[in-house]
Amino acid sequence: MTISVVGANRRYGDFAALDDVSLEIPSGSLTALLGPSGSGKSTLLRAIAGLDDLDTGTVYINGDDVTRLSPQRRDIGFVFQHYAAFKHMTVRENIAFGLKIRKRSKSEIATKVDELLDVVGLTTFQSRYPNQLSGGQRQRMALARALAVDPKVLLLDEPFGALDAKVRDELRRWLRRLHDEVHVTTVLVTHDQQEALDVADRIAVLNKGRLEQVGSPDELYDHPSNEFVMSFLGTVARLNGSLVRPHDIRLGRTPDLALADADAATAASGVLRASVVRVVHLGFEVRVELRNAATGEEFTAEITRGDAEALRLRDGDEIYVRATRVPQLATATA
Numbered sequence: 001m002t003i004s005v006v007g008a009n010r011r012y013g014d015f016a017a018l019d020d021v022s023l024e025i026p027s028g029s030l031t032a033l034l035g036p037s038g039s040g041k042s043t044l045l046r047a048i049a050g051l052d053d054l055d056t057g058t059v060y061i062n063g064d065d066v067t068r069l070s071p072q073r074r075d076i077g078f079v080f081q082h083y084a085a086f087k088h089m090t091v092r093e094n095i096a097f098g099l100k101i102r103k104r105s106k107s108e109i110a111t112k113v114d115e116l117l118d119v120v121g122l123t124t125f126q127s128r129y130p131n132q133l134s135g136g137q138r139q140r141m142a143l144a145r146a147l148a149v150d151p152k153v154l155l156l157d158e159p160f161g162a163l164d165a166k167v168r169d170e171l172r173r174w175l176r177r178l179h180d181e182v183h184v185t186t187v188l189v190t191h192d193q194q195e196a197l198d199v200a201d202r203i204a205v206l207n208k209g210r211l212e213q214v215g216s217p218d219e220l221y222d223h224p225s226n227e228f229v230m231s232f233l234g235t236v237a238r239l240n241g242s243l244v245r246p247h248d249i250r251l252g253r254t255p256d257l258a259l260a261d262a263d264a265a266t267a268a269s270g271v272l273r274a275s276v277v278r279v280v281h282l283g284f285e286v287r288v289e290l291r292n293a294a295t296g297e298e299f300t301a302e303i304t305r306g307d308a309e310a311l312r313l314r315d316g317d318e319i320y321v322r323a324t325r326v327p328q329l330a331t332a333t334a
């Protein structure tokens, strides 16, 4: 089911939480709403769910104008960061809840719940109560409960936000596989660019209530439309006025850092002198923290272990750097 938001505005007093946002979410996609805290992600998600009203604007689901429909009538599954499970019900009963109140037959409920327990990997935990589950298991139960009623769309607001890094990482992969199996149009709110790049097939970047860019992870990474998008998707350094990514910086002992594939934009960024502040070994990669000799600005380059060994970098060394790639931004905003 395609979701379209057209001309969405939401103000709180003088403050624009959503400022003329229009967004198309393709049927069957897993779209991340990505942005810093306060950028309007949850406001947009809640407007799609019908939990909050827009001041102006329209929400369409599958071509139908649902702007005035109650959340219950939008056929939506919703999972929040802190999921409120029914404490007195087992995992199985929690997942079955939505089907029961819709008065489905016992056998239909049993079949559906068995299937979902399997999908979310909780079959052996089905008789437990929510407080006997780990945080990650609880969120999987929440997803199963949301999916039980075959929603047209699944809306997830930082569903893994409260979990530790390792569990979050596992659940992301699991969500991606689940989505590949179930194909329900899914919108995931996250402030974590790694999470968005990892699981989403489309990313919508929000900043101060405005939509900055929408596209595939590759499109956003390779062709960010402005400096905000580029710096929000990962670490960046500023070399001679251009933003570059740490792994697009070449280091050398001499200023002769010729590039086979140098193009005009790269050549313009030139060779700079820098001193090595610190060398950090991160397995295969080596992170080199540097200080621009001309400006004193610190920045980071990421090189392979092999390159680092060849250069034999030591703290305090004076070296030369240049960008091997400078993304061309559509607009230059800060």
Ligand SMILES: Nc1ncnc2c1ncn2[C@@H]1O[C@H](COP(=O)(O)OP(=O)(O)OP(=O)(O)O)[C@@H](O)[C@H]1O
Residues within 6 Å of the ligand: 012, 016, 017, 035, 036, 037, 038, 039, 040, 041, 042, 043, 044, 191
């Ligand atoms: N009920 C409200 N009353 C006043 N201001 C609100 C209300 N709800 C949200 N806001 C403001 O609107 C802005 C957007 O909030 P929203 O929750 O959509 O941001 P977000 O991008 O989801 O942020 P976070 O990642 O911190 O949850 C914030 O500055 C917030 O303070």
